[in-house]
Amino acid sequence: MTVSRDPASPAGPAHMPDGAAPGPADPAEVLAKLGRSWTWVLGSAVATLVPGILILVWPEETLHVVAVLLGLYLLVTGAFRFVEAFARDDHGERLPGLLLAVLYVLGGVLCLRNPLQTIAALSLIVGIVWVVSGILTLYTALAARDLPHRGFVLGIAVIGIVAGIVVLALPSESARALTRLLGLWLVLLGLAEVALALAWRAALRRAGIAGSHDPARTG
Helix, strand or coil: CCCCCHHHHHHCCCCHHHHHHCCCCCCCHHHHHHHHHHHHHHHHHHHHHHHEEEHHCCCCHHHHHHHHHHHHHHHHHHHHHHHHCCCCCCHHHHHHHHHHHHHHHHHHHHHHCCCCCCHHHHHHHHHHHHHHHHHHHHHHHHHHHCCHHHHHHHHHHHHHHHHHHHHHCCCCHHHHHHHHHHHHHHHHHHHHHHHHHHHHHHHHHHHCCCCCCCCHHCC
């Protein structure tokens, strides 16, 4: 999970000299503004929570359904990670976020490409994604010393690493047990991201710019 370095950093269009009208919006700036919005962070949390809840509520569903849910979760999360990467002001700090986006999309494609594969194969894909994602998020949190709510980001990174290790380390004799485990970890990760989204909203409100970073309140 990536958030902008400074809640008070301006996100609106730059004023042109001599009253000239501003040109077309820079796509990178549009993505950066969207990625800084707390509602975007909350959307990422919902994209993680919903598949986890569905897997826990319907553990008897076929492996095909589980594979589709996991594949869609990874693809949608990859899209969120791509946008969130642009919330970083330093272009060099965007690289971990972009790598995360590619990793999630690749994992989603692998899940959807063969939805009839075993639960062990699905666990392997998701476990690797979680471990690598957690490591990259941990690196981002430690490298960016002025990152807001560092504790929340570090917590999400640790949860992701632990979730990936547990899923990869457990034996695959019980498909139902692994399915429940995947659902449980998705719910825990989603709840952690909800906490981060609410903390980010509080930071924006303290800075007095909640409206300017919230696309839902623009026109």
